[in-house]
Amino acid sequence: MIDYRTRFPVDDTELSTLHALAFESPPEVQPWAARLERHALTWVGAFSNDQLVGFVQVCWDGGAHAFVLDTAVHPSYGRQGIGKELVRLAAEESNAAGCEWLHVDYEPHLADFYVKACGFSPTEAALLKLR
Structure with missing residues (x-):
């Protein structure tokens, strides 16, 4: 059974490990808790037996x-x-906070997930690499 928690206390090592596994990147501990407190409207975790197995954050303007x-x-x-x-x-959570729009950028292989499964409308967007 999966337990979902919003704005849960974040363990930087645990979330960094999940992120590295999910994105197939080298594990490097990031200051997630501080970033989320400073920049996020909300975040949601999925837990199985108190182990973090899923995560998403929402930032806003x-x-x-x-x-x-x-x-x-x-x-x-x-x-x-x-x-x-x-x-x-x-x-x-975004709707409850009064937001009117929820945006997401994704790579082409994730279109079925965000558009078909989650109900986002595909839109044109642009990206400028800064580094």
Whole structure:
């Protein structure tokens, strides 16, 4: 059974490990708790037996626009609807905060997840690499 928690106390090592596994990147501990407190409207975690197995955060402009970032599910828990539920709860929290729009940027291979599974409308966007 999966337990979903919003704005839970974040352990930097635990979230960094999940992020590295989900994005197949080298593990490097990041200051997640401080970043979330400073920049996030909300965040949602999925837990199995108190182990963090999924995560999403929502940042915002302080007004009508919120942004989904870092949707991650532990590879052992993939394809069980956890990511979809994380995004649904993030949208619910954003709506409750008074946001009118929820944005997400994604790579082409994630279009089915965000558009078909989560209900986002595809839009054109642009990206400028700064580093």
